[in-house]
Amino acid sequence: MPEPQLIEATATNSTGPTRPETLWRRIGHLPITLYIGGTLVSLFVLVTLVSFVWTPHPPNQMNLETRLAPPGTPGFVLGTDRAGRDVVTELMLGARNSLYVSVVSTIAAMAIGTSIGLAIAGSNRVVQSASTRLVDAGLALPGILTAMVLAAKLGAGNTTATLAIITWQVPVAARVTIGPARQILALDFVEAAYGYGRGKPYVLIRHVIPNIGPLLIVLGSVMFAAAILIEAALAFLGVGVQPPTSSWGRFLNETQSLLEAAPYLMFFPGLAIVLTALGFNLLGDGLRTVLDPQQARSGLS
Amino acid sequence: MLEIHDLHVEIGGIEIIHIDELVLEPGTRLGLVGESGSGKTMTAMAIAGLLPDEAKVSGSVRFAGSDLLSMGDSELSEVRGKQIGLVFQDPARSLNPMMRIGRQVSESVRLHTDLNRQAVTEKVIELLGQVQLPDPEAVLRRYPHQLSGGQQQRAMIAAAIASDPELLIADEPTTALDVTVQEEILRLLIALSEQRKLSVLFVSHDLGVIRFVCDRVAVIYGGRIIETGRTEDVISNPRHRYTAALLAANPGMPGDDNYSAFIGRRLHTIQGSVPAVGNFPSGCRFRNRCEHATDACTATPKQVIVGSDHRYSCWNPVAEG
Numbered sequence: 263m264p265e266p267q268l269i270e271a272t273a274t275n276s277t278g279p280t281r282p283e284t285l286w287r288r289i290g291h292l293p294i295t296l297y298i299g300g301t302l303v304s305l306f307v308l309v310t311l312v313s314f315v316w317t318p319h320p321p322n323q324m325n326l327e328t329r330l331a332p333p334g335t336p337g338f339v340l341g342t343d344r345a346g347r348d349v350v351t352e353l354m355l356g357a358r359n360s361l362y363v364s365v366v367s368t369i370a371a372m373a374i375g376t377s378i379g380l381a382i383a384g385s386n387r388v389v390q391s392a393s394t395r396l397v398d399a400g401l402a403l404p405g406i407l408t409a410m411v412l413a414a415k416l417g418a419g420n421t422t423a424t425l426a427i428i429t430w431q432v433p434v435a436a437r438v439t440i441g442p443a444r445q446i447l448a449l450d451f452v453e454a455a456y457g458y459g460r461g462k463p464y465v466l467i468r469h470v471i472p473n474i475g476p477l478l479i480v481l482g483s484v485m486f487a488a489a490i491l492i493e494a495a496l497a498f499l500g501v502g503v504q505p506p507t508s509s510w511g512r513f514l515n516e517t518q519s520l521l522e523a524a525p526y527l528m529f530f531p532g533l534a535i536v537l538t539a540l541g542f543n544l545l546g547d548g549l550r551t552v553l554d555p556q557q558a559r560s561g562l563s
Numbered sequence: 564m565l566e567i568h569d570l571h572v573e574i575g576g577i578e579i580i581h582i583d584e585l586v587l588e589p590g591t592r593l594g595l596v597g598e599s600g601s602g603k604t605m606t607a608m609a610i611a612g613l614l615p616d617e618a619k620v621s622g623s624v625r626f627a628g629s630d631l632l633s634m635g636d637s638e639l640s641e642v643r644g645k646q647i648g649l650v651f652q653d654p655a656r657s658l659n660p661m662m663r664i665g666r667q668v669s670e671s672v673r674l675h676t677d678l679n680r681q682a683v684t685e686k687v688i689e690l691l692g693q694v695q696l697p698d699p700e701a702v703l704r705r706y707p708h709q710l711s712g713g714q715q716q717r718a719m720i721a722a723a724i725a726s727d728p729e730l731l732i733a734d735e736p737t738t739a740l741d742v743t744v745q746e747e748i749l750r751l752l753i754a755l756s757e758q759r760k761l762s763v764l765f766v767s768h769d770l771g772v773i774r775f776v777c778d779r780v781a782v783i784y785g786g787r788i789i790e791t792g793r794t795e796d797v798i799s800n801p802r803h804r805y806t807a808a809l810l811a812a813n814p815g816m817p818g819d820d821n822y823s824a825f826i827g828r829r830l831h832t833i834q835g836s837v838p839a840v841g842n843f844p845s846g847c848r849f850r851n852r853c854e855h856a857t858d859a860c861t862a863t864p865k866q867v868i869v870g871s872d873h874r875y876s877c878w879n880p881v882a883e884g
Contacts, residue, residue, distance in 0.1 A: 386616050450657035451667075453613055454722070458671040459644025472661035 296548025299483075302541025310361045313354035321355055322347060322506050330524050340530055343513070344520060349527070353534050355508035360538065363420055363503075364489035367427035371489075372482055374428070375435020380466045382436065383443035394440060400433030405492065406499075413501040423502040427492050431485050438481050439474065446473045476553030480546050487542035494535045510535050564589040564762055565610070565730055570622035572609050572786070577841040580605050580786040582622075583866075589729070592756055592763040594777035594794065596770055596809070600837040602786035603766045607732050610764065612643050627729060645675045648723030648731040653739040654715035658707040664691075664718050665703035671726040690721040694751060713744035717751065724755060731756070734766045749776055770813045774798050779872075782806045785837070785848035792873030802869065802880040804856075805849045808833045847878060855879050 318339070325346035333341040333349075340349035382393045409426035416422045446452065447470060455465050471478075496502035497511025505512070510531040517528035565587040572580035580602050587593045597603045608614050610624055612631060624631040627646060631639060648671075651657040658667055668687045672678065678686065684703070691699035694717040707715055716736060723731055733752060737745035753776060756763045765776050773780050774794055781791040782805065790803040801807040811831035835852045838844075844851045850860040857879050864876040869883070 450651040450653065451659040454649055454651065454657055454719075455670065456613055456640075457611055457644065457647070457649040458674055458726075459640035460670070460674065461640075469659055469662075473659065475661070 293548045293551045295544040299541050299544030299548050303545050306538045310357045313358050317351040317354050319348040319351045349530050352508050356510040359509045363493045367424045368486045368489050371428045371431035375432040376439045379436040379439025380443050383440050384462050384466050397433050397436045405430035409501050418501050420503045423496045427489050442474045443470050446470045480550045483542050483546035487539045490539050566625040568623045573619040587762050590760040592777045594773035594780040595766045596773050597783040598837050601783050603783050607734050607766050645726045646728050648728040650723045650733040650736045652735040654719050657719050660707050664705050668722045675726045694721045712740050716748050730762045732764045785843045790875040796873045802875040803877040804853050807881050
């Protein structure tokens with residue numbers, strides 16, 4: 263048997279690239295969807311923030327003399343609606359409600375959904391398959407119908423809309439989390455953590471969550487886009503926020519009756535909804551490309 | 564130090580492991596060798612208490628004076644986490660890619676001692692030095708992907724010995740590494756075990772590696788230990804037909820006396836493959852693949868002890884050489 267002796271370790275790869283450098287080099291190579299999505303989302307947030315300090319006209323100022331002014335009328339860039347309210351002001355206020363409902367519901371749905379997903383992934387096989395089916399059943403629930411039931415119980419309003427979006431999105435977040443979390447739980451460092459004497463909650467929080475972080479970020483942005491669409495849909499159906507609070511969905515609904523008098527009017531709230539939802543979807547898509555190591559590698563080489 | 568008696572592991576009603584006796588003396592290195600599917604990793608995980616929930620374990624695993632199998636969960640994780648270190652096959656999978664090396668190495672220290680941050684950091688730097696990683700202060704702050712495979716395995720070993728365990732379970736620790744790095748890691752394990760009086764349970768399919776590292780070896784097939792003894796005895800004079808077949812299938816390591824004899828020659832193979840769990844033949848579990856099986860082999864073989872400590876269970880053993 264050879265004499266054991268300590269030998270010099272080879273120092274390979276001892277100076278790995280530092281993180282800022284890598285990021286900086288990558289900026290020129292980032293996917294275009296990330297830029298477009300990022301711009302649209304920033305614009306949306308910016309408009310919302312500005313609306314708190316400035317709008318072209320005071321909120322809900324009606325002026326029957328200037329009803330249905332066409333776009334380009336002095337003082338009213340995009341014209342006015344049926345009650346003579348400035349369209350730009352209406353859109354800015356609608357963005358506020360849209361952002362508010364989406365932020366609250368997405369954060370809540372992400373928190374609840376991923377927690378459920380992690381708990382399911384960490385449970386034993388029997389509980390796991392049973393509760394996964396339960397989540398699948400949750401996915402099959404028609405969201406609009408849930409919202410209607412909630413509205414019948416609680417009355418229409420932002421709370422109803424928020425709760426409806428949460429119940430709609432929680433199964434989505436849970437279902438998306440289960441698979442990747444199980445993959446991470448099968449890795450040896452999880453086994454090693456149990457070996458050190460760590461318990462399941464610690465492993466789920468410290469080992470699993472960081473490793474599915476990129477997925478959660480992408481999931482969050484896609485769910486945000488969905489939340490904006492659902493909020494608009496519910497407001498359109500009258501289940502969401504009530505007057506006098508402005509909302510894109512309700513604005514869109516009001517333009518229905520003006521199809522002959524001012525057919526162009528529906529494009530404004532419609533475009534606002536489309537661009538915002540598109541922005542979050544593109545952002546999510548771009549983030550997926552950047553954060554998925556496999557795609558990022560092929561994109562960089 | 565570690566004594567296993569009558570260990571049974573059952574999954575889904577099928578007996579996977581049945582070990583009558585396996586003893587690891589303090590400060591020694593015991594090799595557990597067998598093919599894929601022979602149950603060697605299962606045995607190691609049963610000792611570490613890391614089998615899946617659906618596995619039923621019975622028997623006795625005595626470690627440092629207490630029975631691991633009769634302990635409650637919290638007691639077990641305390642003993643196991645502090646006294647048993649684990650090194651796995653693939654360092655790329657056994658280190659969390661999102662966590663800095665320092666944090667991972669210090670995991671068991673932070674869990675089992677109440678040292679302050681400063682003391683933990685010093686301890687980690689000392690450990691990284693002990694596993695001969697260059698520039699420990701810098702390695703501390705790196706992520707696993709910034710280290711080479713060999714360096715990752717050194718970091719993993721540092722993590723495993725961080726809480727000064729008495730037993731290190733190394734499950735094929737060099738299989739994922741290339742041959743030159745393999746030798747460095749093996750030498751490191753030997754040196755650590757001698758410096759620290761650390762017992763090592765070394766799981767491998769490679770008899771060359773086992774011979775390099777271990778004082779004693781246990782050959783496992785079909786979840787049963789079929790031959791055990793001092794490494795030199797078992798390798799130079801295998802008695803069980805399976806051990807002999809395994810040795811004949813091993814080219815050895817470059818530098819071995821008879822290594823050149825293998826060059827240009829076909830290696831011996833063992834016919835067939837390890838049967839699926841539950842499909843082993845009655846009697847000797849190896850008999851359906853054994854070239855020397857006789858009618859006697861349909862009965863369960865008895866253990867034979869030769870010399871001081873060389874045991875085997877074979878009806879038609881290789882003649883004493």
